[in-house]
Amino acid sequence: MVTNIISVKYEDNFVPKTFGGKAYSYYTAIPVKIGDLVAAPTAHGEKIARVSEIDIPEDKVEFIKASLKLITEKIDKQKYLQSSQVEKEVA
Secondary structure (H helix, E strand, O other): OOOOEEEEEEEOOOOOOOEOOOOEEEEEOOOOOOOOEEEEEEOOEEEEEEEEEOOOOHHHOHHHHHHOOEEOEEEOHHHHHHHOOOOEEOO
């Protein structure tokens, strides 16, 4: 079943260009694939995150659904990984 709910893992604060730790769920307004980089809104501003799961069933996030934030921008993965340049792709 296709949904617009995804999970992401944030970029490590101490080891740039690596992604790990706990997965966080978001709604997405743009099409993404596993491995894509996105600009994820957090309580402390935007963070770069890697998509780790797509099409998450609504019942899996039922208890947090009301607080899910929306991802609206994808990061150009090649440019970021090669030069740390954040260039957002237009949806």
